[in-house]
Amino acid sequence: MHVTRVNLWRFILIGLAAGVLSGLFGVGGGIVMVPLLSLVGVLPRLASGTSLAATVPISLVGVITYAAHGALDLIPGLAIGGGTFLGAYVGTWLLQRIRPKALQITFALVMLATAVRLFIALPGDGDPFTPTLGRVLLLVVFGVVVGALSGLLGIGGGLVIVPVLVLGMGIDATIAKGASLVAILPGGVSGTLGNLRNHNVDLGMATAIGLSGAAGTVLGGWLVQVIDQRVAMALFTGLLVISALQMARKALNSPR
Known part of the structure; x- marks a missing residue:
């Protein structure tokens, strides 16, 4: 899909949404970018690759924003x-040797359990890293x-890193x-x-999404400083x- 004046605004809006989520939650934004790009007609493989490229400026600006707020x-x-780095190669190697369907369903259940655990006892102010x-x-x-896991399941690292x-x-x-x-x-x-x-x-496409996403990340990074941490x-x-429901649906629809 070529970037035209019509769909440029779609990519900018997709980037803004992904950037706000990135700054607010510490994720790369792929959970929003990939489905929305597919929705506007981008092929799945190109949507994933372009989304990953867009996470680079989004995450970089997010790191700078958190540093500016003294929270890095x-x-x-x-x-x-x-x-x-090593894990990505391990995941790629394993992907050729195992069937990820059962692992996707298992991990989706783990994510749901983690969400329940977080919601039941929402953490307040924690400690700095020692x-x-x-x-x-x-x-x-x-x-x-x-x-x-990212290589095997196509998940964003932030969804795992933050809860752990x-x-x-x-x-x-x-x-x-x-x-x-930083880790992303x-x-x-x-x-x-x-x-x-x-x-x-x-x-x-990646440039349009990444630049608008970077602006959204600044907003998300500001929001995380002003809203209650439990919220x-x-x-x-x-x-x-x-994310867990998306992964479970993808696994159940997969022939493997």
Whole structure:
């Protein structure tokens, strides 16, 4: 699909929606971009590749926005992001050897359970990340798992990273979202380079979505600073439920 004056505004609106979600929840925005791009007639593979390319400027501006608000801790994000590099290769290797349908359904149920856990006891103010060698290594291993799951299931890393940092490590939710955006960047860059080689990215489309999404991320990053953190996490649980239902529907409709 070529970028024309008519559909340019569609891509700008898609980017704005994805950017606000990215800044507010610490996710890449693919959960919005891929379905909406498919809805306007973009082929699935091109929608995924273009969406991933657009997450790079969106996540980068999100990181800068969180840093400007004093809510960024690079260490957990870099530790997880480093692990996702290896994990992405693991996930790609496993994808050729296992059937992901059962794993998709299982993971959808895990996401639903996580949403229920978050909603029942919405976390309030958590703690900053205290770096120790053991915790950093644990996050690297976790990053490998996130990268593998992303490669296998096509999920956005932020949907996994934020709950684990908040529930598993007791990290403040806003700090966890900023760290998630840091962790998303390496995979977005490497994945986009691979997609460009395979001609799975429309650069004009990705530019329109990425630039408007970057503006939306600034708004989302501002909103997360001014709204009650429990309200923000309640909204995040809704996003988890939507993602889980999408994954379950995709698995049930898959022939494999």
